[in-house]
Structures are given as C-alpha cells and as structure tokens.
Amino acid sequence: MFSGWKGWWQFKKLPWDWRNIVVYSESGQDWHQFSGLIEHLNGPLGRKTCYVTSDAADPGLAREHENFRAVHIPEGLFLTIFFQTKEADVVVLTVMDLNNLHLKRSLHPVHYIYLFHSMGSTHMVDNEDSYDHYETLFCTGPHQIAEIRRREELKGLAPKHLFDYGHPRLEQVIEEGHAGRRDAVPGEPVTVLIAPTWGEQSIFNTCGSTLIQVLLDAGYRVVMRPHYQSLRRSPQAIAAVREAFSGHGRFEYIDRMGETDSIMRSSLLITDWSAMALEYALGLEKPVLFIDVPRRIRNPNWRELGIEPVESSIREQVGEIVSPDSLDGAPAAIERLTGDPDRFRAKMRELRETMVFRLGHSIPDGAAEIARIADRSEAVHFMARGVLIPGQEVTVMDTMAAHCHKPLYVAA
Numbered sequence: 001m002f003s004g005w006k007g008w009w010q011f012k013k014l015p016w017d018w019r020n021i022v023v024y025s026e027s028g029q030d031w032h033q034f035s036g037l038i039e040h041l042n043g044p045l046g047r048k049t050c051y052v053t054s055d056a057a058d059p060g061l062a063r064e065h066e067n068f069r070a071v072h073i074p075e076g077l078f079l080t081i082f083f084q085t086k087e088a089d090v091v092v093l094t095v096m097d098l099n100n101l102h103l104k105r106s107l108h109p110v111h112y113i114y115l116f117h118s119m120g121s122t123h124m125v126d127n128e129d130s131y132d133h134y135e136t137l138f139c140t141g142p143h144q145i146a147e148i149r150r151r152e153e154l155k156g157l158a159p160k161h162l163f164d165y166g167h168p169r170l171e172q173v174i175e176e177g178h179a180g181r182r183d184a185v186p187g188e189p190v191t192v193l194i195a196p197t198w199g200e201q202s203i204f205n206t207c208g209s210t211l212i213q214v215l216l217d218a219g220y221r222v223v224m225r226p227h228y229q230s231l232r233r234s235p236q237a238i239a240a241v242r243e244a245f246s247g248h249g250r251f252e253y254i255d256r257m258g259e260t261d262s263i264m265r266s267s268l269l270i271t272d273w274s275a276m277a278l279e280y281a282l283g284l285e286k287p288v289l290f291i292d293v294p295r296r297i298r299n300p301n302w303r304e305l306g307i308e309p310v311e312s313s314i315r316e317q318v319g320e321i322v323s324p325d326s327l328d329g330a331p332a333a334i335e336r337l338t339g340d341p342d343r344f345r346a347k348m349r350e351l352r353e354t355m356v357f358r359l360g361h362s363i364p365d366g367a368a369e370i371a372r373i374a375d376r377s378e379a380v381h382f383m384a385r386g387v388l389i390p391g392q393e394v395t396v397m398d399t400m401a402a403h404c405h406k407p408l409y410v411a412a
Contacts, residue, residue: 001072001076001077001078002081003056004073004074004076004077004078005078007052007071007072007073007074007078007082008078008079008081008082009074010071010087011050011052011071011073011082012149013215013382014050014325016119017048018048018050018069018087019050019086019087019088019091020048020088020089020090020374020378021041021047021048021049021050021089021090021370021371021374022049022050022051022052022054022086022088022090022091022092023037023038023049023050023051023091023092023093024052024053024091024092024093024095025051025052025054025055025058025060025093025095025294026053026054026055026094026095027051027053027054027055027073027228027234028053028055028057028058028059028060028351029055029228030094030117030376031058031059031060032169032172033094033115033117033168033169034051034060034086034115034186035059035060036168036363036365037092037168037366037370038051038060038063038068040363040364040367041067041367041370041371042065042066042067042068043065043067043301044364044367045367045368045371046067047067047371047374048067048068048069048090048301049067049068049069050062050069050070050071051069051070051071052070052071052072052073053069053071053073053334054072054073054074054075054079055072056072056074058070058072061221061317062299073372076331077280077310079100079103080103080104083103083104083105083106084104084105084106084107084192085106085107085108086106086108086110087106087108087110088106088108088110089111089374089375089377089378089381090110090111090112090113090370090374091110091111091112091113092113092115092370093112093113093114093115094114094115094116094117095114096114096126096127096130096131097129097130098133098134099113099132099133100130100133102126102130102377103331105133109371109377109380109381110377111135111136111374111377112133112134112135112136112137113135113136113137113138113370113373114131114134114137114138114142115132115138115165116137116138116139116144116165116167117169118167118275118278118279119139119140119141119170119275119278119279119282119355119356120142120195120275120278120310120311121144121147121166121307121308121309121310121312122144122148122151123147123149123151123299123302123305123307124295124296124297124298124299124302124309124311124312125197125273125275125296125297125298125299125309125311126298126299127220127298127299128151128301128302131148132157132251134160135160135161136160136161136162136163136365136368136373137160137161137162137163138163138165139162139163139164139357140164140165140166140167140170140306140356140357141166141167141310141355141356141357142355142357143307143310143355144162144353145162145164145260146307147305147307148160148162149162150305150306150307151305154304154305154351161373163271163369164327164357164358165357165358165362165364165366165369166356166358166359166361166366167279167356167357167362168172168362168363168366169279169283169330170278170279170282170352170356171285171357171359171360171362171363172260172283173260173263173280173283173284174283174359175280176260176264177264177283177284177285189219189221189250190219190220190221190268190334190338191206191221191222191223191266192215192220192221192222192223192266192267192268192269192270192334193223193225193262193266193268193269193270194208194222194223194224194225194269194270194271194278195225195226195227195269195270195271195274195276196226196227196230196270196271196272196273196274196291197227197271197272197273197274197276198226198227198228198229198230198233198234198294198296199230199237199296200234201272201293201294201295201296202227202230202272202273202295202296203270203271203272203291204224204226204230204234204237204238204241205230205237205291206324207291207293207324207327208224208237208241208357209240209241209244209245210327210386211291211327211330212224212241212244212251213271213332213337214327214328214330215232215330215331216245216248216250216251216349219250220250220334221250221251221252222245222250222251222252222402223252223254223262223265223266224242224245224251224252224253225253225254225255226238226242226255227264227274228255231255244289245404260411262350263280263284264284264342266286266288267338268286268287268288268334268337268338269281269286269287269288269289270288270289270290270291270330271288271289271290271291272290272291272292272293272296273293273296273311274311275310275311275316277311277315277318277319278310278318278355279288280316281314281319281348282318282348282351282355282356283352284347284353285341285344285345285348286341287318287320287321287337287338287344288315288318288319288337289319289320289330289333289334289337290315290319290320290321291322291323291324291327292321292322292323292324293324295312299336300380310355317347317351318348318351319337320333320336320337371391
C-alpha cells in the first residue's frame with residue numbers, strides 16, 4: 001500500500017509538461033515494446049516522457065535521461081486510483097480491455113493510444129470489445145485495420161484513429177536474424193522451439209509432454225518457452241512439463257518473453273494459435289509447425305465480422321498443421337519444412353511486404369505520431385480549461401470530444 005501511494009503521489013506532483021506523454025507498462029516484459037519509441041521521443045524529438053510501471057523489476061525504472069521520468073505504481077488500490085484520476089494529454093499502453101476490467105478510463109479527458117503487442121487478429125483470441133475504449137490504435141498491418149473498421153460498422157461505433165504503425169519487434173527480429181543466421185552443422189541436432197499461446201487448450205496444458213517426448217526420441221534439441229501468461233495462470237501445468245524433462249541433455253527451458261537467443265538458434269517453431277508464428281516466419285524466414293489444438297476463443301461472436309483471423313489464414317502459408325492425435329507425424333513434417341530453406345526465405349520476404357506496415361521505420365514514424373497526437377491533445381485540454389496555446393487551432397468539437405471521451409481523429 002505504501003509503495004502504491006508513493007508512486008501515485010509522485011505522479012500527481014509532476015508538472016503538466018511531464019504529463020503530456022505518459023507511457024504505462026503492466027509488466028517489465030513489455031519494455032521492449034516501449035523502449036525504442038521512448039528513446040526516439042526523448043532524443044531526436046526532445047520530448048519529455050513519464051513512464052509508469054507496475055513491475056518493480058521493469059528495466060525502464062533504471063533508465064536515465066533528462067527527458068525521462070519513471071514511476072512505480074504496483075497493482076492494487078492506488079493503481080486503480082491512478083487510472084481513474086490521472087490527468088494527462090496522452091497515455092500510451094499495451095493493456096487490453098481498458099475500461100472493461102479493473103483499469104478504467106480516467107474521469108479527466110485523456111487520449112489513449114494502444115500499441116498492439118503482436119501481429120495477430122483482433123476478433124477471435126481477444127474479447128469482442130477489447131479495443132473499443134481507445135482513441136487511437138497503432139496497427140501492425142492491414143488485417144487489423146479491416147477488422148476494427150468492420151466491428152465499428154457492425155456495432156455503430158465512432159471511428160477510431162487507426163495509425164499504420166507496423167511492428168518494431170518484427171524489424172528487430174529481421175535484423176537479428178540476418179546478423180545471427182547460421183547454416184545447420186552436419187551431425188548437430190536440429191533445434192526446435194516450442195512457444196505456444198496461453199490458455200487451458202494450449203500445447204503445454206494439453207499435449208506438451210507427449211510432443212516433447214516424440215521430438216527428443218527423434219533426436220531433436222527441444223527448447224520449451226511458455227507464454228508469460230501461462231506462468232501466471234497455470235504454473236502447475238508448466239512446472240509438470242518442465243520437471244518431466246529437466247534432466248535431459250537436449251531439453252532446455254526458457255521463461256523470458258523478451259529473450260531472443262532461443263529464437264535465433266532454432267530452425268523451426270512449434271506453436272498452436274500464438275501470433276508469435278507471424279514474427280518467427282516473417283522475421284526469421286523460418287517455418288512453423290502448428291499443433292491443431294482447439295482455437296483459443298475469447299470472443300464467441302468472432303464470425304460476425306466475416307473475416308478469417310490471420311492466425312488461421314496464415315498457417316498453411318508459413319508451415320504445416322499436425323493434429324494432437326497424430327504427434328508421431330511431427331518429425332516427418334519438420335523434415336519437409338526445413339528441406340528447402342532458401343525457397344522458404346524468398347516466400348516469406350514477399351509475404352511480409354503485404355502484411356506489415358512501415359518495415360524499417362516504424363519507431364521514428366510512430367514516435368512522431370505520438371508527439372503529434374500529444375500536441376493536439378494538449379491544445380484541446382488547455383482550451384477545455386479556458387487557456388489557448390498560440391499557434392494551435394482547436395475547435396469547439398475538439399473540446400467537446402475531449403470531455404466526452406470521443407476520438408479526436410478519423411483516419412481517411
């Protein structure tokens with residue numbers, strides 16, 4: 001309680017110029033989503049940024065820069081109060097379901113910018129209304145824009161500002177993949193990475209032990225990399241799989257979401273409905289084997305949009321599908337998928353050009369867009385308080401939108 005009060009009070013005492021751009025991080029696992037944007041905002045753009053995190057181990061708390069302030073507000077009462085009472089121009093976050101759960105929109109006018117943390121679709125794995133309460137969504141590709149616009153059309157929602165942001169994580173993977181690529185060494189076991197999504201129907205909760213045993217028996221090196229939500233929601237299931245193979249020389253366990261070494265070392269990814277398959281295939285230009293466990297569906301009405309989720313439509317373009325009842329067929333599928341790496345790389349390069357925005361420059365463009373929105377929101381909020389900023393044109397409709405929590409921008 002004391003650390004929560006301390007962080008909340010620390011934020012409340014900040015002058016307004018430190019509240020123009022606020023970034024909120026639920027976990028230090030998300031630092032890699034924000035760090036590039038923050039560095040560009042603080043450096044080339046010279047913008048002050050307040051970073052609020054609920055994780056005491058968040059790497060952002062250790063960052064030092066004259067344009068950067070970090071505040072720790074752990075989960076609990078004062079985080080709830082912080083969300084409901086914060087005064088800021090712009091808040092950037094990766095927290096889904098804003099206003100649907102315990103983290104509510106502020107009582108004050110705030111422009112919320114959501115960063116998609118993956119390239120997955122928006123309408124099957126996520127709740128139906130997960131993205132309804134943000135003014136701006138930073139989208140990774142055309143599929144997300146099509147899905148959000150279709151939902152707005154069907155439900156009569158006000159159009160959001162959808163920025164064609166791209167996916168910095170993919171750019172990082174592409175760069176690191178090119179730098180760290182190495183051909184398989186004859187006689188060395190092929191490394192396969194198992195990194196599924198989370199949930200009761202995911203690989204490690206259903207058939208993980210059987211799958212790992214099949215792969216080890218076939219001579220592969222196996223890396224187990226559970227989703228951090230699995231560690232939080234089903235720790236016993238993860239522990240049981242891990243302990244079953246902990247003494248095997250070709251088995252490895254990793255639980256750091258931001259870690260990339262296992263991704264680089266592996267020749268193939270095994271997953272289920274995780275959107276990580278897109279990063280892996282399009283970024284590293286390596287194939288994916290999908291274990292066909294039941295879909296993880298949080299939106300029972302996902303078919304209303306009439307759009308097949310990218311997690312499903314992409315599967316046969318980047319790999320093969322194996323039934324959980326036919327795991328003995330996994331080694332043969334792996335051999336097929338890894339048989340012609342040059343052909344697969346060329347196919348992935350062509351595919352990602354059509355699926356991902358702003359390849360190579362998402363961070364500087366994204367930081368500039370955040371700054372632009374922050375400037376606009378600042379002008380609106382000053383006008384709402386009866387203060388005008390020279391050089392800023394703000395309409396009465398903008399001011400009404402600020403008070404009514406409506407979008408300030410509509411994409412063409």
